[in-house]
Amino acid sequence: MLIRVPKPHQPTEADVTDESLYRQRRQFIKLMAGAGAATTFSPAANALGWFGDDEKEAAAPRQILQFKPEPRPKDLVLTAEKKVISYNNFYEFGTGKADPANNAQQFRTSPWKVTIDGEAEKTGTFDFDEIMKWINLEERIYRLRCVEAWSMVIPWVGFPLAELLKRFKPTSSARYVAFETLYDPDQMPGQRNPWQGGGIKYPYVEGLRIDEAMHPLTLMAVGVYGKTLPPQNGAPLRLVVPWKYGFKSIKSIVRISFTNHEPPTTWNLSAPHEYGFYANVNPKVSHPRWSQASERLLTSGGLFDQQRVPTQLFNGYAGEVAALYNNMDLSKYY
Ligand SMILES: Nc1nc2c(c(=O)[nH]1)N[C@H]1C(S)=C(S)[C@@H](COP(=O)(O)O)O[C@H]1N2
Numbered sequence: 572m573l574i575r576v577p578k579p580h581q582p583t584e585a586d587v588t589d590e591s592l593y594r595q596r597r598q599f600i601k602l603m604a605g606a607g608a609a610t611t612f613s614p615a616a617n618a619l620g621w622f623g624d625d626e627k628e629a630a631a632p633r634q635i636l637q638f639k640p641e642p643r644p645k646d647l648v649l650t651a652e653k654k655v656i657s658y659n660n661f662y663e664f665g666t667g668k669a670d671p672a673n674n675a676q677q678f679r680t681s682p683w684k685v686t687i688d689g690e691a692e693k694t695g696t697f698d699f700d701e702i703m704k705w706i707n708l709e710e711r712i713y714r715l716r717c718v719e720a721w722s723m724v725i726p727w728v729g730f731p732l733a734e735l736l737k738r739f740k741p742t743s744s745a746r747y748v749a750f751e752t753l754y755d756p757d758q759m760p761g762q763r764n765p766w767q768g769g770g771i772k773y774p775y776v777e778g779l780r781i782d783e784a785m786h787p788l789t790l791m792a793v794g795v796y797g798k799t800l801p802p803q804n805g806a807p808l809r810l811v812v813p814w815k816y817g818f819k820s821i822k823s824i825v826r827i828s829f830t831n832h833e834p835p836t837t838w839n840l841s842a843p844h845e846y847g848f849y850a851n852v853n854p855k856v857s858h859p860r861w862s863q864a865s866e867r868l869l870t871s872g873g874l875f876d877q878q879r880v881p882t883q884l885f886n887g888y889a890g891e892v893a894a895l896y897n898n899m900d901l902s903k904y905y
């Protein structure tokens with residue numbers, strides 16, 4: 572089996588509190604569902620403080636997902652759920668780390684349509700609910716390494732992107748896959764106002780080479796911590812490419828296109844000498860304004876929740892992905 576979370580440099584202090592709270596809460600939600608209550612959070616339960624403060628502002632309650640769980644190594648330390656869903660980059664909702672959680676709660680993620688087009692035998696526009704019927708969900712515990720030099724360990728729920736792409740029978744001209752986030756300035760303040768949106772061009776676009784897109788580690792995530800994604804994490808579906816900097820993991824996707832050329836990507840368009848198309852995590856290739864040799868690993872979500880750890884080549888997934896870049900100069904194709 573693939574080892575998804577690199578062994579070295581994991582924190583030693585077990586973050587058992589957050590994890591057991593998470594389990595208890597799941598148990599309680601199941602009980603409520605069994606008792607005939609909706610699978611949602613009742614205001615009474617919230618008033619009793621059963622769910623802590625991480626759920627209380629969510630307009631659309633997250634649903635429990637059915638999925639194949641990933642076995643958890645004994646010394647595994649996940650980043651706390653409340654940290655994962657409150658410390659985000661999603662510039663469409665503002666550039667501050669708390670902005671997405673604060674500004675995205677009314678974001679409409681249903682109904683949701685995804686268009687798949689370009690160099691493929693089959694193309695079309697599909698309801699997210701229909702896509703969900705095609706695939707089986709599984710858990711993937713991955714490290715997420717942001718180009719800003721912080722990282723998390725996150726239990727995603729999703730499916731290999733390859734499973735979706737293969738259904739459309741890409742042709743031999745399909746050398747790349749391009750992705751696009753929803754463009755809806757009415758709902759996304761960052762798209763209305765460049766000050767709030769960080770001055771980048773919208774819609775946010777990303778891309779992968781076809782072999783990267785088809786790699787078994789490349790995940791289309793629809794959930795996190797056992798439940799559907801909250802809007803701030805890219806609901807209803809977002810990419811997760813664990814060996815690349817976080818900005819490749821595009822959120823709230825509405826279009827997937829097979830192309831015969833390298834597609835433009837948002838951060839590369841914005842600052843080409845700082846952000847490349849490949850964006851593979853590499854401790855030896857510095858960002859022009861800071862080193863990438865180490866990172867702040869965020870764990871519990873508390874004030875002292877971070878420790879400095881060395882960054883690993885391909886974010887620790889070199890064994891699985893290095894062969895994709897065999898004859899490439901990684902400092903040139905950054
Ligand atoms: N559409 C869109 N996708 C995006 C971003 C964004 O601003 N807009 N930020 C990226 C960055 S920089 C990171 S680190 C990850 C963060 O994902 P998370 O908030 O779920 O941890 O999302 C990526 N996907």
Ligand SMILES: [Mo]
Pocket residue numbers: 660716717718719816817818
């Ligand atoms: Mo990032």
